[in-house]
Each structure stands twice: as structure tokens, then as C-alpha cells.
Amino acid sequence: MKRSLLIIAFLVFQWGSAQIEDALVFFADKENVAASIANPITILTQDAIDRKQLHGTVIDARDVPVNENYITQLKNTPGITVYAKSKWMNAVYVRGTQTTIENLLSLSFVTQVEFMNKNLNFAPAASGPNDKFAFETQQGRTIYNYGAAxxxxxxxxxxxxxxxxxxxxxxxxxxxxxxxxxxxxxxxxxxxxxxxxxxxxxxxxxxxxxxxxxxxxxxxxxxxxxxxxxxxxxxxxxxxxxxxxxxxxxxxxxxxxxxxxxxxxxxxxxxxxxxxxxxxxxxxxxxxxxxxxxxxxxxxxxxxxxxxxxxxxxxxxxxxxxxxxxxxxxxxxxxxxxxxxxxxxxxxxxxxxxxxxxxxxxxxxxxxxxxxxxxxxxxxxxxxxxxxxxxxxxxxxxxxxxxxxxxxxxxxxxxxxxxxxxxxxxxxxxxxxxxxxxxxxxxxxxxxxxxxxxGAEEFFLEQQFAVYPNPVVDLLNVSFPKNISGATLELYNVLGEKVLSKEISKTDNYVNLSHFASGMYIATIRSGDAGNAFKIIKK
The missing domain is CATH 3.40.50.200 (Peptidase S8/S53 domain)
Structure with missing residues (x-):
């Protein structure tokens, strides 16, 4: 009886180790990473490069393809089938027995194996998965006129x-x-x-x-x-x-x-x-x-x-x-x-x-x-x-x-x-x-x-003059657009009379209005062809 139990245990072990499993196999490195990044057209289309430049997306080692020599070695490994590859994860998706997949770790370029079965000793449930498309394929057959969507x-x-x-x-x-x-x-x-x-x-x-x-x-x-x-x-x-x-x-x-x-x-x-x-x-x-x-x-x-x-x-x-x-x-x-x-x-x-x-x-x-x-x-x-x-x-x-x-x-x-x-x-x-x-x-x-x-506010500030605070009690500050360092500020009262003219700069960017009467004024700021006009409320 004891010998029979040992035989049964051996057979169970053999069955378990021979069961087909799925896994991700991760690689240690890639070929020609620096050269590929320096010349991205060798690994990406021009459209992809343009999109990444437009959005400031970095081109890095993830964009470099998986080492095909590594994939070939796995494909040539008895009992291993390669189904997919991921350059972003530097990995391939394989199928084989648990033992055969684990033996891949002996390869110098394999760093990790991740089985899809999270617990290989877990007893499978009796019921199978649901058909995720079953509900959606119950289509109506109504004939629509204009505007069905x-x-x-x-x-x-x-x-x-x-x-x-x-x-x-x-x-x-x-x-x-x-x-x-x-x-x-x-x-x-x-x-x-x-x-x-x-x-x-x-x-x-x-x-x-x-x-x-x-x-x-x-x-x-x-x-x-x-x-x-x-x-x-x-x-x-x-x-x-x-x-x-x-x-x-x-x-x-x-x-x-x-x-x-x-x-x-x-x-x-x-x-x-x-x-x-x-x-x-x-x-x-x-x-x-x-x-x-x-x-x-x-x-x-x-x-x-x-x-x-x-x-x-x-x-x-x-x-x-x-x-x-x-x-x-x-x-x-x-x-x-x-x-x-x-x-x-x-x-x-x-x-x-x-x-x-x-x-x-x-x-x-x-x-x-x-x-x-x-x-x-x-x-x-x-x-x-x-x-x-x-x-x-x-x-x-x-x-x-x-x-x-x-x-x-x-x-x-x-x-x-x-x-x-x-x-x-x-x-x-x-x-x-x-x-x-x-x-x-x-x-x-x-x-x-x-x-x-x-981004409109940031764009405005980069391209146009701005004034603050408004309404103002004493000091009226001026924000300069890019590439302009000096300008002329002129202030007019409601009668159109010029009441102030001052040269301003990025380092001397304000005028003192504390001695002006309360009310509404018009300020113009000009530098060459660039300029803006503002309604100023003096408190």
C-alpha cells in the first residue's frame, strides 16, 4: 500500500510539472540602444517622431526593439512557443511546461519569469469564463432613417x-x-x-x-x-x-x-x-x-x-x-x-x-x-x-x-x-x-x-503687455512680453488729455499713481510695433 501511494504521488507530480503554462519572460538588455535613440528614424516612423516632438515625449530605451536573437533562442528551445513580444517591457509571452519555462532562467539574457497562473497549486474552479461578447452580439434589426446615430x-x-x-x-x-x-x-x-x-x-x-x-x-x-x-x-x-x-x-x-x-x-x-x-x-x-x-x-x-x-x-x-x-x-x-x-x-x-x-x-x-x-x-x-x-x-x-x-x-x-x-x-x-x-x-x-x-493666459503674457493690479491704489506694475525689454507708458484722463508719460523697462516696470485723483484712465504701452491699451481704475 505504501509503495502504491508513492507511485500515485509521483504520477501527480509528473502531471503537475508537465501541465502547460503561460508566462512573460523578461530580457536583460537590448542591442544598439544609444545609436537607435540618437537616430530614431531607424526604429520609429517620421509621424511617430513628429508626434513625440510635438508633445515633448521622450524617445528612450523602451522604443528600441526587443533583441531578436534572444527571441530566436527561445523559439529554438524545445517545448517553448513564443506568442508575442513587448519592446516596452523588454519581454516575450511564451507557453510551455512550468519546468521548461523556469529553465529559461539559466539563460544569461533572461532576468525574470512571470507566470500567468499566480498560484500554480491553486485548484481550478469548475465553471468556465463568461463569453464577454455574448451580451453585445444581441443586435437589434431596426432599419433607421436619417440620424440613427x-x-x-x-x-x-x-x-x-x-x-x-x-x-x-x-x-x-x-x-x-x-x-x-x-x-x-x-x-x-x-x-x-x-x-x-x-x-x-x-x-x-x-x-x-x-x-x-x-x-x-x-x-x-x-x-x-x-x-x-x-x-x-x-x-x-x-x-x-x-x-x-x-x-x-x-x-x-x-x-x-x-x-x-x-x-x-x-x-x-x-x-x-x-x-x-x-x-x-x-x-x-x-x-x-x-x-x-x-x-x-x-x-x-x-x-x-x-x-x-x-x-x-x-x-x-x-x-x-x-x-x-x-x-x-x-x-x-x-x-x-x-x-x-x-x-x-x-x-x-x-x-x-x-x-x-x-x-x-x-x-x-x-x-x-x-x-x-x-x-x-x-x-x-x-x-x-x-x-x-x-x-x-x-x-x-x-x-x-x-x-x-x-x-x-x-x-x-x-x-x-x-x-x-x-x-x-x-x-x-x-x-x-x-x-x-x-x-x-x-x-x-x-x-x-x-x-x-x-494656456491662453500664459500665451497672452508671453506675447502681450499686461498691467496689475487693476483697480490700483498707488503702484501700477507692467508685465513685459518675451523679447521686449523697454517701452513707453502714457496715461490719459477721460477727456483724452495726456497726464503721464514714462519710459519703463523690465527692471523698472512700474509707475506711481498715488497722487492721481480717483477715476478712470486709459494707459497705452508701446515698444516699436508692439503695444496695448488698458482701461485703468484708480481708487
Whole structure:
């Protein structure tokens, strides 16, 4: 009997050690880092370099590709399959047995292994993961007349941006999703195709250009940004340019999809993408030992959250769906928990919280979702070009992403964090956020006005003279614009009579008005062709 138990124990050990696992394998270094940074066109497109220069985004070692020699050595290791790579994390996503993966640590260039199974001895639960697209694929079949997308656009006042000729022209948006069937033949995307605004496609799961993928989820989300059918449907950024990246393999649920997603972000960054829409979320997997707990969703732990934060740091603006777990897991899934991402929940056509929409806060107490858009009965265009409806945060996210791109078009020199904060502050619950609604529904007319004013005071002070305090009791001070060191100040009373003239400079920048009578005066300040006039109130 004792010998039998030993045999059974040995077999259990053998089974456990032979079970296939997934992991991130981190590398120690990269090749030619200094030379690549000194000559960034060798690793980035000119569009990417221009965007980074515009926003003051540093080009650093994260932009340098992973060492392909290291990847080749892993691929040649028996029992190891490489599925994805990340230059930002200097890592690859692999699959193999626990022992085979751990043996990679013996390689001089491997510094760390991170298993997706957080506890390899944890007994898997009996139930499998939910189909995260099941709810959203229950589409309505109503045939809409002109304005099918009117409600979801006007709810955000995105139509106001369009009236300002801000339709996404010149902005580049990447859509990361599960599949985009018929994208080149769908009439909703005919103008994008004919005008050359579909800049590229790639399937990171199958390693091919074709992005038909599995399912039509991507075609639906793409339509809410770029779709256009005359008199029937208009997306929120109909004049933008696009990359379509398939990162989701719908038949299974595995953390490798997070790794593919990060890889797509890196590709997007290298191509100069401005805005990324992601209508995907990850929390439970086919292997429950890989599941993310609420404690994992702190904005910087999961593969997706880490990738999102790198993307944010690199200057892109990421928009993602909060998830449809309001009646299940409850909380926003990753990458929606990431610090550097704008997470969007769903409301109905009247602006009321949709019960399926995942809620916050994150485990570390941050407000999530950030903002809301229509996600219940949202208008979409199907893969066959028919206007229909669908429900889910997957649709509130692209509706928001298109509006964000149009807003950024107005002030492209603003940083991604500035644009995100402007959007948050325009929302109706900004001063009283809730777990269900976050900061609420943005108003892009208000956001547009705030964007125009952002930095205006600093710009004015750099380009124009200014006076302070006003009203004044005794000393009236003058602020000089850049590149001007001296000027003449003249003061006139209400009769137009000159009562004071003084040469001023940056070091002698005031006049004493203490002996003047109370009342209104006009001050002029001139230096060559530059000058300003001010109404002065003397107390």
C-alpha cells in the first residue's frame, strides 16, 4: 500500500510539472540602444517622431526593439512557443511546461519569469469564463432613417465639434478588437477606403495582414468612430485615418491576448497613432488560475495595465470600455483599470446608467469609469453595411474615442493627459463622481472651449503687455512680453488729455499713481510695433 501511494504521488507530480503554462519572460538588455535613440528614424516612423516632438515625449530605451536573437533562442528551445513580444517591457509571452519555462532562467539574457497562473497549486474552479461578447452580439434589426446615430452623438455634443469642422481630419486612430470582416467592402467605410485613410491592418494572433478575425465585433466598434452612410449614419470621427489591429482570439480566453494587445500598442506608437480605442476587457480566463482578482486591478499589475501606462507615457491617448460585468464581477476589468487610460461606461439613450456597465472604484480608490456615453441600444453598422443597434460598453468607448480625437484636432499640441482631464472636467458629475457613472457624461462643447483657453493666459503674457493690479491704489506694475525689454507708458484722463508719460523697462516696470485723483484712465504701452491699451481704475 505504501509503495502504491508513492507511485500515485509521483504520477501527480509528473502531471503537475508537465501541465502547460503561460508566462512573460523578461530580457536583460537590448542591442544598439544609444545609436537607435540618437537616430530614431531607424526604429520609429517620421509621424511617430513628429508626434513625440510635438508633445515633448521622450524617445528612450523602451522604443528600441526587443533583441531578436534572444527571441530566436527561445523559439529554438524545445517545448517553448513564443506568442508575442513587448519592446516596452523588454519581454516575450511564451507557453510551455512550468519546468521548461523556469529553465529559461539559466539563460544569461533572461532576468525574470512571470507566470500567468499566480498560484500554480491553486485548484481550478469548475465553471468556465463568461463569453464577454455574448451580451453585445444581441443586435437589434431596426432599419433607421436619417440620424440613427444622432442621439449618441448629440448626448456628448460631439456634433458641436463637427460644426467647428473638427471631424478627425489629420488624426490617426487605431482600433484594437477581435475582427473586422468585410471592412474593405462595407459601404460604411467606402470613403475611408477610397480616400486612403485606412493606413494599415494587422492580426497579432494569426500574424497576418488580414483582420477578418473571429466574429464581427471590431466591425461594429469601428463603425461608431469612422462609419459614414449618407442620410443614415455618421460616426464621431468620420474624417480620421485608421489602423485596424486584431488582438483578440474570440474562441478562447487567455492572457496571451493582453500580450498581443500591448504589442499592438507598440506598433501603433511606432506608426504615430494619436488615439487608440479598445473595446476589450480581461478578468476571467479559460484557466481560472489565471483570473485577475479585484486586488490585481490596481492600474499597474496586469500585462494590459502595464502596457497601457507605457502607451500613455509615450504620448498616445487610450480610450477603453469599462466592461459589461455590472451584474457579475461588478468592477471595471483591465485595461480599464490602468492609470493612463480613459475608461468609458455605458448609459441608455436618456443618459441613465445601464445596469450591465462595470463600475468602480479601482482597488486603490481611483474613479473608474472616467466618463460615460451611450452603450445601451447604440447605433452601429453591421459587417454587411446595415444600420442596426447593439448594447455594451464596447460601443460607448468608440463613440467617446472619436469625439476625443476631434477635440484633440482643435489643439493637437496639447498633451494626452491635458485632453483627458479636459474631457473629465466637462462631464456633468465631475464634482460629485459615483461608482456607476464616474465623472458622468462629457459635454464636448464645453471641452472645446476649455481646450481653446488652456494656456491662453500664459500665451497672452508671453506675447502681450499686461498691467496689475487693476483697480490700483498707488503702484501700477507692467508685465513685459518675451523679447521686449523697454517701452513707453502714457496715461490719459477721460477727456483724452495726456497726464503721464514714462519710459519703463523690465527692471523698472512700474509707475506711481498715488497722487492721481480717483477715476478712470486709459494707459497705452508701446515698444516699436508692439503695444496695448488698458482701461485703468484708480481708487
Amino acid at each position: 444622432t442621439n449618441q452623438v448629440e448626448m456628448l455634443a460631439a456634433d458641436y465639434l463637427h460644426e467647428q469642422d473638427l471631424t478627425g481630419d489629420g488624426m490617426v486612430i487605431a482600433v484594437l478588437d477581435s475582427g473586422f470582416p468585410n471592412v474593405t467592402s462595407n459601404p460604411a467605410f467606402a470613403e475611408i477606403i477610397s480616400e486612403g485613410r485606412l493606413l494599415g491592418t494587422y492580426d497579432f494572433a494569426e500574424r497576418q495582414v488580414n483582420v477578418d478575425g473571429t466574429g464581427s465585433h471590431g466591425a461594429l466598434t469601428f463603425s461608431d468612430i469612422g462609419g459614414f452612410l449618407l442620410n443614415e449614419f455618421v460616426g464621431t470621427a468620420p474624417e480620421a485615418s485608421f489602423y485596424l489591429f486584431r488582438t483578440e482570439y474570440a474562441p478562447t480566453e487567455n492572457p496571451v491576448e493582453e500580450a498581443w494587445w500591448v504589442e499592438a500598442l507598440e506598433r501603433a506608437d511606432s506608426l504615430g497613432v494619436d488615439v487608440v480605442n479598445t473595446s476589450l476587457g480581461y478578468q476571467d480566463f479559460d484557466d481560472p488560475s489565471y483570473d485577475h482578482t479585484y486586488q490585481d486591478l490596481d492600474g499597474e499589475t496586469t500585462i494590459a495595465a502595464r502596457g497601457a501606462n507605457h502607451a500613455f507615457d509615450k504620448g498616445m491617448l487610450l480610450v477603453t470600455s469599462a466592461g459589461n460585468d455590472g451584474n457579475g464581477f461588478t468592477f471595471v476589468a483591465t485595461p480599464g483599470d490602468a492609470i493612463g487610460i480613459l475608461t468609458v461606461g455605458a448609459v441608455d439613450e436618456d443618459g441613465n446608467y445601464a445596469s450591465f456597465s462595470s463600475i468602480g472604484p479601482t482597488v486603490d480608490g481611483r474613479v473608474k469609469p472616467d466618463v460615460m456615453a451611450q452603450g445601451r441600444d447604440a447605433a452601429v453598422v453591421s459587417q454587411n453595411g446595415n444600420v442596426t443597434t447593439a448594447s455594451g460598453t464596447s460601443f460607448s468607448s468608440p463613440i467617446m474615442a472619436g469625439a476625443v480625437a476631434c477635440l484633440w484636432q482643435a489643439r493637437p499640441e496639447l498633451r494626452n493627459d491635458q485632453v483627458m482631464q479636459i474631457v473629465r472636467e466637462s462631464a456633468d458629475l465631475y464634482n460629485n463622481p459615483t461608482p456607476q457613472m464616474g465623472y458622468g457624461i462629457p459635454n464636448f462643447e464645453e471641452a472645446y472651449n476649455a481646450a481653446l483657453l488652456l
